Amino acid sequence: MPEDSRSLAGDDRGPSVADVNEPRYTRDELIAQLGIKPEFAEKAWNAFGFVRRSTDDKVATESDVAALRVFAASSGAMPEATQIAMARAIGQTMSRLADWQADQLREIADDPDTPWDLDQMSAALGQVQQLIWRRHMALALERHVEHSADEQFDLIVGFADIVGYTSLSRRIDLTDLEALLGSFEDDTFDVVVDHGGRVVKTLGDAVMFTFEDAHAAAAAAIRIHELSENDHLPPLRVGLARGPVLTRLGDVFGEPVNIASRLAGSARPGTTLIDDTIADEISADDRFYLKSMPSLRVRGYKHLKARVLEAHRDGPLND
Known part of the structure; x- marks a missing residue:
């Protein structure tokens, strides 16, 4: 999956109305904001599925920084190897899903009767994806409560x-x-x-x-x-x-x-x-x-x- 200037935020349509005025950060600025070691940042970036190179693209909003800060701060309870494994699982899953979705959206957009453009459909798909993910997460957490914290x-x-x-x-x-x-x-x-x-x-x-x-x-x-x-x-x-x-x-x-x-x-x-x-x-x-x-x-x-x-x-x- 090629590196995209908005992929880290999981949103290929650019800033929404909610975050249009938020500061946006390049990858290197994001690393500085998180205060993490460059070596770990490179591993995580690669595990998410992106090439190991600097970019001037503004990849993250303030909301993304806050969310990633939770991930980065989990090192006290989660070994680095586990963090990287989690990043890799997210990256591989999202890469495969995005490739498939992009193909489907392009086919739909090519239909002259389709009333939406790619940006509109991508925005709607992202919202639906968040809804479905939240529901699956809630069900997964319920299962873990039922079976105790043991894996x-x-x-x-x-x-x-x-x-x-x-x-x-x-x-x-x-x-x-x-x-x-x-x-x-x-x-x-x-x-x-x-x-x-x-x-x-x-x-x-x-x-x-x-x-x-x-x-x-x-x-x-x-x-x-x-x-x-x-x-x-x-x-x-x-x-x-x-x-x-x-x-x-x-x-x-x-x-x-x-x-x-x-x-x-x-x-x-x-x-x-x-x-x-x-x-x-x-x-x-x-x-x-x-x-x-x-x-x-x-x-x-x-x-x-x-x-x-x-x-x-x-x-x-x-x-």
Whole structure:
């Protein structure tokens, strides 16, 4: 993402009515205002996704300085490595999002019937983005309160991926591939959220998600496979595993992540593999049918136990 004179403020439309009279600072003036070490400033600037060079562009307002001062002052409670990791997570996320949004806005602006110009649409999008972010932040803080301040949680981790993606990507053109991946990500996201789960990230041909409730996770896995009906998507495969995980910067780490990934990779097209913990939790649920299978020998696990999850032929899911 190229460095932009307004990117640090997260606003590509220039000063708003609210900040039009605020002082504005170059990058070097911003560093001086914050009173931070130049070495740390360079690391943070680079982590946010900008090139390491000075610029005369006025990149920040007084409001931005105040917000960044909170970030810079957190060094007492947060190690520098963690600060840089947070900056990198923000930078990478915002860069990818901005690139995608810019492409979409340009397409809309090219339509002669569009009544707004790029600046107007960018301003509106920025406002909407703030609204959605605030709501997600509120929900995330509620989850942390419910689970205490500990970053370790007992969760179900799931992976859903497209069977034969590598060969498929060689057979279809890029436009069709983009449409397929977009449909897969959007539809899988809808299923997971509708069942009370949370999508952690998308990985091209795979979606990683989490659930607290085993019954909801199992129902979501079965619904995900229904996305392949009527040639809507290629066959999919799903893996689910439960256990303690570490949540950090929006991502999830731990053995359940590895096991769920291995189970998804070992599942036959159109099937879901689950670990024994989840199988025990849902064994009495008449919506599901569990099939035994031999232990798996996969990378990192010589005897990985798993069960095949299916919708019960006479259960409520098939009514």
